[in-house]
Amino acid sequence: xxxxxxxxDNSDDSGDEFLMNVALRGxxxxxxxxxxxxxxxxxxxxxxxxxxxxxxxxxxxxxxIREDLETSxxxxxxxxxxxxxxxxxxxx
Numbered sequence: 001x002x003x004x005x006x007x008x009d010n011s012d013d014s015g016d017e018f019l020m021n022v023a024l025r026g027x028x029x030x031x032x033x034x035x036x037x038x039x040x041x042x043x044x045x046x047x048x049x050x051x052x053x054x055x056x057x058x059x060x061x062x063x064x065i066r067e068d069l070e071t072s073x074x075x076x077x078x079x080x081x082x083x084x085x086x087x088x089x090x091x092x
Contacts, residue, residue, distance in 0.1 A: 038047070039055060047055055062069075 038051075039058070042050060044055055047053075051058075053061075
């Protein structure tokens with residue numbers, strides 16, 4: 001039983017040390033990567049395997065829902081994205 005308490009005490013110490021290191025170091029900076037153009041990146045077959053939709057189907061769906069996906073002009077957008085990107089992301 002004493003050995004078990006020693007292990008718990010040691011793990012608490014390392015946990016406290018970890019929390020202190022996190023508090024002193026602060027948060028990591030956010031990394032923003034450029035958006036990929038999935039429509040251009042993948043071949044027709046790779047696109048279908050990855051998203052379970054053909055490229056043609058995505059374009060047809062876009063025609064049906066394009067108005068619903070467009071943002072208003074008064075909204076500040078931090079990342080530029082196209083309607084195709086939004087649809088592909090939703091289907092993924």
